[in-house]
Amino acid sequence: MRAQIITIGDELLIGQVVDTNSAWIGMRLNEIGIDVVKILSISDNHHQIIDTISDAMDSVDIVLITGGLGPTKDDITLNALCEYFDTHLVLSEDVLLNIKRVLGDRISLNPLNQSQAMVPNDCEVLNNRVGTAPATWFERNGKYLISMPGVPQEMKVIMSEEILPRLVKVSSNNYIIHRNFLVTNIPESFIAQQLESWESALPECLKLAYLPSLGYVKLRLTAHGTDEGLLNKTLRQYGRELQNLLGSNVIDNIDVSLEEYLGNCINHLGLTLSTAESCTGGNIASRITSVAGCSHYYKGSVVAYSNEVKMNVLKVAPVILEKYGAVSEQTVIAMVENVKELLGTNCAIATSGIAGPDGGTLEKPVGTIWIAVSYNDVTRTFKQEINRGREINVERAVNAAFLMLINMLQAGKTVC
Amino acid sequence: MRAQIITIGDELLIGQVVDTNSAWIGMRLNEIGIDVVKILSISDNHHQIIDTISDAMDSVDIVLITGGLGPTKDDITLNALCEYFDTHLVLSEDVLLNIKRVLGDRISLNPLNQSQAMVPNDCEVLNNRVGTAPATWFERNGKYLISMPGVPQEMKVIMSEEILPRLVKVSSNNYIIHRNFLVTNIPESFIAQQLESWESALPECLKLAYLPSLGYVKLRLTAHGTDEGLLNKTLRQYGRELQNLLGSNVIDNIDVSLEEYLGNCINHLGLTLSTAESCTGGNIASRITSVAGCSHYYKGSVVAYSNEVKMNVLKVAPVILEKYGAVSEQTVIAMVENVKELLGTNCAIATSGIAGPDGGTLEKPVGTIWIAVSYNDVTRTFKQEINRGREINVERAVNAAFLMLINMLQAGKTVC
Numbered sequence: 001m002r003a004q005i006i007t008i009g010d011e012l013l014i015g016q017v018v019d020t021n022s023a024w025i026g027m028r029l030n031e032i033g034i035d036v037v038k039i040l041s042i043s044d045n046h047h048q049i050i051d052t053i054s055d056a057m058d059s060v061d062i063v064l065i066t067g068g069l070g071p072t073k074d075d076i077t078l079n080a081l082c083e084y085f086d087t088h089l090v091l092s093e094d095v096l097l098n099i100k101r102v103l104g105d106r107i108s109l110n111p112l113n114q115s116q117a118m119v120p121n122d123c124e125v126l127n128n129r130v131g132t133a134p135a136t137w138f139e140r141n142g143k144y145l146i147s148m149p150g151v152p153q154e155m156k157v158i159m160s161e162e163i164l165p166r167l168v169k170v171s172s173n174n175y176i177i178h179r180n181f182l183v184t185n186i187p188e189s190f191i192a193q194q195l196e197s198w199e200s201a202l203p204e205c206l207k208l209a210y211l212p213s214l215g216y217v218k219l220r221l222t223a224h225g226t227d228e229g230l231l232n233k234t235l236r237q238y239g240r241e242l243q244n245l246l247g248s249n250v251i252d253n254i255d256v257s258l259e260e261y262l263g264n265c266i267n268h269l270g271l272t273l274s275t276a277e278s279c280t281g282g283n284i285a286s287r288i289t290s291v292a293g294c295s296h297y298y299k300g301s302v303v304a305y306s307n308e309v310k311m312n313v314l315k316v317a318p319v320i321l322e323k324y325g326a327v328s329e330q331t332v333i334a335m336v337e338n339v340k341e342l343l344g345t346n347c348a349i350a351t352s353g354i355a356g357p358d359g360g361t362l363e364k365p366v367g368t369i370w371i372a373v374s375y376n377d378v379t380r381t382f383k384q385e386i387n388r389g390r391e392i393n394v395e396r397a398v399n400a401a402f403l404m405l406i407n408m409l410q411a412g413k414t415v416c
Numbered sequence: 417m418r419a420q421i422i423t424i425g426d427e428l429l430i431g432q433v434v435d436t437n438s439a440w441i442g443m444r445l446n447e448i449g450i451d452v453v454k455i456l457s458i459s460d461n462h463h464q465i466i467d468t469i470s471d472a473m474d475s476v477d478i479v480l481i482t483g484g485l486g487p488t489k490d491d492i493t494l495n496a497l498c499e500y501f502d503t504h505l506v507l508s509e510d511v512l513l514n515i516k517r518v519l520g521d522r523i524s525l526n527p528l529n530q531s532q533a534m535v536p537n538d539c540e541v542l543n544n545r546v547g548t549a550p551a552t553w554f555e556r557n558g559k560y561l562i563s564m565p566g567v568p569q570e571m572k573v574i575m576s577e578e579i580l581p582r583l584v585k586v587s588s589n590n591y592i593i594h595r596n597f598l599v600t601n602i603p604e605s606f607i608a609q610q611l612e613s614w615e616s617a618l619p620e621c622l623k624l625a626y627l628p629s630l631g632y633v634k635l636r637l638t639a640h641g642t643d644e645g646l647l648n649k650t651l652r653q654y655g656r657e658l659q660n661l662l663g664s665n666v667i668d669n670i671d672v673s674l675e676e677y678l679g680n681c682i683n684h685l686g687l688t689l690s691t692a693e694s695c696t697g698g699n700i701a702s703r704i705t706s707v708a709g710c711s712h713y714y715k716g717s718v719v720a721y722s723n724e725v726k727m728n729v730l731k732v733a734p735v736i737l738e739k740y741g742a743v744s745e746q747t748v749i750a751m752v753e754n755v756k757e758l759l760g761t762n763c764a765i766a767t768s769g770i771a772g773p774d775g776g777t778l779e780k781p782v783g784t785i786w787i788a789v790s791y792n793d794v795t796r797t798f799k800q801e802i803n804r805g806r807e808i809n810v811e812r813a814v815n816a817a818f819l820m821l822i823n824m825l826q827a828g829k830t831v832c
Binding site (some may be wrong): 012013014016017018019020022023024025026027028030035036039040041042043048178187190191199210211212214220275277280281283284286289290292295299302303304305306308312342343344355357358359385386388390391392395 | 705709
């Protein structure tokens with residue numbers, strides 16, 4: 001079955017709020033075999049809401065809407081639904097009770113809160129366990145329209161507990177199964193070249209997507225059909241072929257972020273990690289610590305943005321800094337080995353470079369970033385070059401450092 | 417003028433990637449007085465792309481597209497544009513040169529890279545300073561279609577440097593002038609209450625927008641009209657009135673990020689800064705170092721994610737950690753004062769808390785974060801409470817720390 005997602009609210013159009021609801025809903029629908037063909041964000045405008053709903057109901061089987069259910073005057077979704085479905089609002093005692101429960105004793109019910117108990121007739125009303133605005137479920141001629149609150153935390157609860165189980169029942173038995181591969185060391189265009197004839201010969205039920213990031217490319221192989229067992233078998237077979245074609249540059253089955261994957265590797269091997277950052281300025285630490293539970297393996301970082309900190313805290317010998325400069329292989333090796341010792345870890349990452357926009361020289365232009373990773377007694381280095389702007393230079397270096405350490409940890413091991 | 421934003425890519429529809437481009441573009445267009453009326457995300461499908469473009473060009477003046485410009489088979493935006501505009505691809509030597517520059521010496525050009533130099537005829541091609549895919553600018557019958565790369569970092573550079581200046585020119589002869597105020601210590605609903613009658617009496621040419629962030633609210637006063645001098649005068653007058661109404665909680669004229677504003681304050685006073693982070697895990701350092709030129713005042717950070725690092729590197733006395741715990745006012749004071757000494761700076765920031773989702777206790781629940789800021793001999797602390805999830809808890813703490821230090825630096829000074 002095919003679906004459209006419609007998110008309603010002026011705040012989305014002026015960029016005050018990023019629409020994260022659609023991606024979350026898209027992922028959940030995809031998991032149960034429902035194809036999202038379009039996502040739309042529109043304003044709190046009666047006519048635009050009705051026109052958009054009307055177009056959507058004409059072209060897909062399922063329409064999911066979030067937003068416009070609050071108690072204030074710019075919340076007009078239910079009125080628009082009543083006009084579109086030719087019905088009217090009625091008071092729901094169930095919803096009123098729920099509103100009283102959610103607001104609790106501390107907030108007395110005012111007319112605006114009470115208005116949220118007015119719901120469309122001729123639809124199923126699904127109470128909101130964690131908020132005051134209910135969801136509504138319309139079925140007409142084998143098509144479905146579901147309206148949900150826009151607050152992401154509320155939408156997620158009502159979608160998980162009420163909507164998804166109903167959608168699984170009404171949708172067909174199609175399966176959509178994904179397998180993700182991470183490819184390093186080969187630019188997207190070269191991967192595409194290597195896979196060209198294989199990709200053209202993929203069976204109808206398989207589709208390959210390229211998702212390039214800075215320093216690596218994710219490939220997503222998607223199987224689509226009614227026989228789950230057959231799809232899994234087909235995915236395994238073509239997944240193996242893909243890996244054979246791309247060789248050792250592929251990490252199989254990676255469906256988390258790079259930092260979470262690295263964290264899992266380190267944790268799985270019972271290791272610990274520290275970092276010493278110059279030009280990446282805390283970006284390595286903040287990416288690592290974005291993963292909940294990282295305190296099991298991550299000890300900390302010395303962000304050595306100045307040479308004094310490199311010397312006084314990281315104990316990089318002044319003679320190294322004088323002879324080779326802060327942006328050098330020798331400095332970054334000293335940083336990685338010293339931070340490993342200082343913080344008492346098995347693994348470490350260090351960076352030193354010129355992120356830009358200023359500070360480059362003829363010999364060391366902006367974009368030159370030295371990276372070192374160390375695991376037990378082995379230290380490896382890499383010199384990143386090419387200037388793509390401060391933000392990208394830093395993000396590329398962080399990704400490169402994570403991939404270097406993942407490679408080191410995986411070398412000679414079957415599982416990380 | 418009215419605009420639609422179209423983002424292209426299957427990864428958006430299956431929720432693998434959150435569309436952050438649209439919100440960013442929406443905000444930028446809003447700033448120059450262009451109304452975004454709809455945002456659409458669609459798949460990498462030739463017919464859907466053409467149908468969507470066609471609808472958009474029929475209904476608005478400006479259509480902005482991101483995505484589908486990579487070198488692989490699923491990148492089909494330019495072909496769709498050629499069909500829609502009844503034109504064909506031609507080789508651009510300029511773009512080819514840029515691709516060679518961006519790829520650098522280490523990667524030799526293959527036919528797929530080269531294919532990115534094939535651009536539609538009958539349009540203006542805008543080279544991409546930080547990537548290989550160019551932007552294209554079509555003008556037909558007083559309407560505009562602009563296609564940009566989907567990689568956010570690349571889109572932002574090309575939009576800021578090339579597209580926005582052109583859109584300002586074509587959008588009208590009107591002047592749009594903004595003045596931003598940052599309000600701390602008052603929740604949005606209370607600000608609205610305090611400003612209610614003043615806001616209702618604003619002249620036609622002025623508009624007030626509320627932009628709430630974590631821990632502060634930005635108010636944007638926008639003047640719109642044809643007489644630049646008059647607009648500036650009106651803005652100054654009403655800006656003063658707004659400040660009088662909100663008192664000392666307002667920072668005037670802040671049109672940069674919090675970290676850049678703090679950096680300017682520190683630099684202007686000839687001071688230096690260091691940081692010691694526990695639960696914020698490098699986020700303070702990475703925000704500070706996102707500002708180009710920060711090496712003039714920022715020395716570095718000790719990210720002390722474990723107690724050993726707090727003791728061994730930051731020299732926090734074990735007795736403090738034992739007696740009060742790592743998440744305590746005493747610990748965060750020791751951290752801020754020790755890092756200031758260790759890194760030899762005048763100012764310092766330190767944090768220690770429980771970001772979540774685990775690690776809370778009855779006495780110190782998840783979300784408890786102690787913040788300390790120090791300037792010369794004075795140290796101030798703040799205990800952030802309420803759990804809003806790991807990511808939000810950390811971001812709120814970083815903002816709170818920056819605002820605390822800004823307040824300290826501005827106290828008793830006319831200009832920062």
